Amino acid sequence: MAEKERIKVGISGSLGQMNQSIINLILKDETMVLSSLFEPYKKVSEQDYILVSTEKLFHSNDINILENSDIILDFSHDSNTFNLLSFAERNKKKLVIGTTKLSNQTFDLMRKVSKNIPVFYSPNMSYGINAFFSLIPSFLEKFKDFDIEIIEKHHRRKKDAPSGTALKMLEIIKNKKKDYVPIFDRTNLDRQRENNEIGICSIRGGGVYGNHTILFLSESEEIEITHRTLNKDSLAKGALLALKYINNKTNGLFFYDDIFKEN
Template structure:
């Protein structure tokens, strides 16, 4: 992702560091965009808070403890946290927020995500974000089922989440609303990683000069 951000942002990026240790050596950083690994977030947060650098976090697989640390850090520096910086996924979230409550009564809801065989977390952070969007828009509390096995009959108040891993799939997320004699599917397909770089740079533009707070992709479009 670092290489792709360099390519996409040639006109915007004057200087570029791709290692946490280089932050200590560079006094002229305007903003930090992180696509690294959840194991590096704690150290990165400490450095950004110390230097008062705005931070875009696009890393997934974060623990509850790390998320709490991000919330605390956002009281000192502006942070934009997103499991997926694709502008299309942001639009999909907005659609689900409006669509889910309209279909809640008569449709079963399932989420299927597909990624390459090297992806380390499942379900994807994006799938969990879509799930959270759906849950927050529904009037009732639903049980979440991750995959199915055996003779378990589907409950009425249930949302299924399924992960597929294979080949070089960049990323595909589908939300299925299955009703009686009709099906609605909403799908987003990432055809290259370039879309995440474009979105990340948009996040960076947005975050410059912002006050300390925890922001999301939704804030960009409001």
């Protein structure tokens, strides 16, 4: 494929760990070219660059470097994602967002700008976990009278808890069972479990990439469904799938459900 036909991809949060896996895959993908690297938090130096073919592509602390892109891929933090949404709308850039723990203010802006540009959002870009999400409503139908618990496990360096993926699982459940209440800490409750509770447990330790389990429990049996991320490539591959999906979109807010519906 000719260079001019390739999708020009800009990376936001370019020195973050997740984006290193994505960059490696983009460099191997003949349908894309890495066009710009924006790092919003860490001060970059002359040693911070990527070799694209034989050319050095430098990381930059200037968001305007992303003007040289067709689609911007963002794995960063809420404050940067908020600013990036306005930048993308102003510069007519397509946007794929994998940042977790977004504020209501950022979600509101996302919905607003998606009227003018295409925005794809997923708190977990893994194809497998999103297929898992799509199955949860059918589990809820089959296990109506079962207690529900969620367990998420990540490496010791992960700062936020619960994970964005666990919160997405909770959101899906609450869409079907609106009176359910999440319980993050039972330490001071000193009472038995209520029927409309969903316990969410966060485990941090070692080098676990990310495991998510949903439990359905009755007095006589237990069903446990788990998704395990074995390495970051599953997330990176999913992010590139999302990027290719919105490449031909003109505007709108898109999710993994849209990919499943069209395939």
